[in-house]
Amino acid sequence: MFDIVHRVAVENTPPEAVFPALTTIDGLAGWWTTDTRGDAAEGGVIEFRFPPGGFDMKVLETSSAERVRWQVVAGPDEWVGTTVEWSLRLDGDWTVVLFKHAGWSEQVEFMHHCSTKWATYLMSLKALLETGTGSPSPRDVHIAHPD
Amino acid sequence: MFDIVHRVAVENTPPEAVFPALTTIDGLAGWWTTDTRGDAAEGGVIEFRFPPGGFDMKVLETSSAERVRWQVVAGPDEWVGTTVEWSLRLDGDWTVVLFKHAGWSEQVEFMHHCSTKWATYLMSLKALLETGTGSPSPRDVHIAHPD
Numbered sequence: 001m002f003d004i005v006h007r008v009a010v011e012n013t014p015p016e017a018v019f020p021a022l023t024t025i026d027g028l029a030g031w032w033t034t035d036t037r038g039d040a041a042e043g044g045v046i047e048f049r050f051p052p053g054g055f056d057m058k059v060l061e062t063s064s065a066e067r068v069r070w071q072v073v074a075g076p077d078e079w080v081g082t083t084v085e086w087s088l089r090l091d092g093d094w095t096v097v098l099f100k101h102a103g104w105s106e107q108v109e110f111m112h113h114c115s116t117k118w119a120t121y122l123m124s125l126k127a128l129l130e131t132g133t134g135s136p137s138p139r140d141v142h143i144a145h146p147d
Numbered sequence: 148m149f150d151i152v153h154r155v156a157v158e159n160t161p162p163e164a165v166f167p168a169l170t171t172i173d174g175l176a177g178w179w180t181t182d183t184r185g186d187a188a189e190g191g192v193i194e195f196r197f198p199p200g201g202f203d204m205k206v207l208e209t210s211s212a213e214r215v216r217w218q219v220v221a222g223p224d225e226w227v228g229t230t231v232e233w234s235l236r237l238d239g240d241w242t243v244v245l246f247k248h249a250g251w252s253e254q255v256e257f258m259h260h261c262s263t264k265w266a267t268y269l270m271s272l273k274a275l276l277e278t279g280t281g282s283p284s285p286r287d288v289h290i291a292h293p294d
Contacts, residue, residue: 003149004152005151005258005259006259006262006263007259007260007262007263007291008263008290009291009292011292096291099259107150109154111152112152112153112154112245113154115152115153115262115266116153116155119153119262119267120266122290123290126290141270143154143155143156143269143270144154144156144241144243145156145241
């Protein structure tokens, strides 16, 4: 199995202020995709939609302001069954956000694409929290031909 | 072993025009770090320097306009012995750039950091080739507290 890992740190923002951006529909819509629906509570399913398609994520864990975990229950074949894990840690005036999209069965080209794209969305999350404005789909940063 | 993988595509730029950005000192200085020195030919060693330190990379392969491979011979412990692999492919008016930083022994937090940072440098490479201006260190995109 193969994983995508990333890290950003968010300035002047404690973990409690990052947490709603990962655990509420409005928060998620502010940095990943404006077309976010569903139930973001533990046990619920969140529907993330993008122009080319989307993902349904079951919320496995939102038990504390330090850890959030989803499992992909619908979407591209390569994504179904993978997990997306977030952990938050206070470090001075910053919150360190550790990210892992775990359980890819092969290092396909689509995995390379998703890794870079996740980085741009994490920068969108950071910008949302630091400046009030993220770059969610369809205003996302393009890294390739139609992406 | 664990790998960092990424992909970007560069518009209106054939692989032959991307290749010098990976295989010449001036090209590398335009998107990764302005402080790039050494010998970028196959068998040579390139010295990449950043405010906090740097890496020496031995050039293992620059045999065609499709593939470039380096091995880290000096730098942070986690990097030494790892390889950085590039492959380029024409796709219509675009060059698809596949990237792999292979051979990390553990998924340490520093690997998470480097994954996100590589994404921003690949976007810098794309910008250099599409617009003439990249964001090499020390004008790089900051993703965390001192990085």
